[in-house]
Amino acid sequence: MMNKLIVYVADRQHFYDLENLIEVFVLKSQLEFVEDMTAYHEKMTDGDSGLQLIYETAESVTFVLNHKGTEKKVNIYADKAHFKRNMKRALYELLAQYYEPMSKWGILVGIRPVKIVHELMDKGMTEPEIREILLNDYLIQPEKVNLLLEIATRERPHLFPVEKDKISVYICIPFCPTRCLYCSFPSNSLEKKKRLVPEYLSLLIREIEETFALIHSKNQVIDCIYIGGGTPTSLDHQQLEALLKTITGHTDMTLVKEFTVEAGRPDTIDLVKLTLMKQHGVSRVCINPQTMNDETLVKIGRNHSADDIFEVMQLVRQVGFHSVNMDLIMGLPGETLTHAEKTLTDCLLMKPDNVTVHTLAVKRASRLNENYEQYELTHDQTVEDMMTLADTKLRTSELIPYYMYRQKKMIGHLENVGYALKTYESLYNMRIMEERHTIIALGAGAVSKICYPDENRFERVANFKGVEDYISRFDEVLKRKHFIE
């Protein structure tokens, strides 16, 4: 049996970052966090290695690494502004003496790495200066540095200068036909919760009416709308029409630059729904195959085949939306590079304007995580090869990276990358990632972000996660929306 790394962290400060950074070097299954030094020393007698993180003051920390009878000690002192980065860097360099890093992202473990590049660009730094910081201070590998710089450069004209009177709106329909194997969202399967849809929708409509009125009373303009979930097209024809009518009846649609509906699953889409969407000004739809391999679709619990995707895409083209996005996932259980190749080839045959390529993440609240042993997960290196293949094939079809993000528990510590044809970048996707622009979110589980671009900070205001809570505590939901005032 392999020896474990026993970790004692004397203070929960920065715990999230440190835990994630340690996992860049040591598999979670080989890590054990202990509560006190007594437990630490007891465990160490089994021949395990140990790591202690001891905070002396808010500006100083000591790391002690015990490995096969040796002890290495590092003390970090840094001012508040640079403390976190210096601390992570010191821990990285200490661990790198004994373990091989499994990520190309250096000390970065957060969700939005491009934000750092925007901050450096805001300071007026040149590309070579930023490149040097990313390589030498953040220890990011050159290929990822190139990706960050490429994306930040492409995003900038869409995001800056920040128009403070423009607001995006996110509306959540948290229902899906079935629950996907890897899903950790608070989505509710229609099989179990269909009875809640009418009441949920009538309250959501009230939330839209009141929130839109509040936004307009502050002379703010809604210029970007995103209906996501869940699967918004899980609604039936009447319900979808009622939702779309409410939106278009309560804001000036001539000012809306982008209106997305995440249609998601083909088994929820038909010509009537697509026509309704088109009539109400929807400009962008997402059709998400995830994979074009039927065997995998069954395994991950989706009610459709690859052929269904081709058929729905024909309907989408027939109705004629400005922009069509497709989401794919690399590394689904049992998939090889050949599966990924088929998915990408089929996807490109349908000529989408945007493609978002995700790396599978094994999230805590997913069925995949609960039944981990049952599934054959793809090897980290294979998933990396799949992402490289996707990048090559998409670029060849003129789909170029325009936004990206990372998640916890991604296979191979990789990333999700959104590709788009020139001028087809999704405004909403760039805004949500870079957090300089206010997004008001409505519905169960939705989280609004109020941005203060001058101070480079934002505040979150969350709605209740569960549909039941959203319904039973709706008065509170409405009250919370008064932050807009």
Ligand code: SF4
């Ligand atoms: S479609 Fe999306 S939200 Fe719905 S179950 Fe699948 S992963 Fe979850």
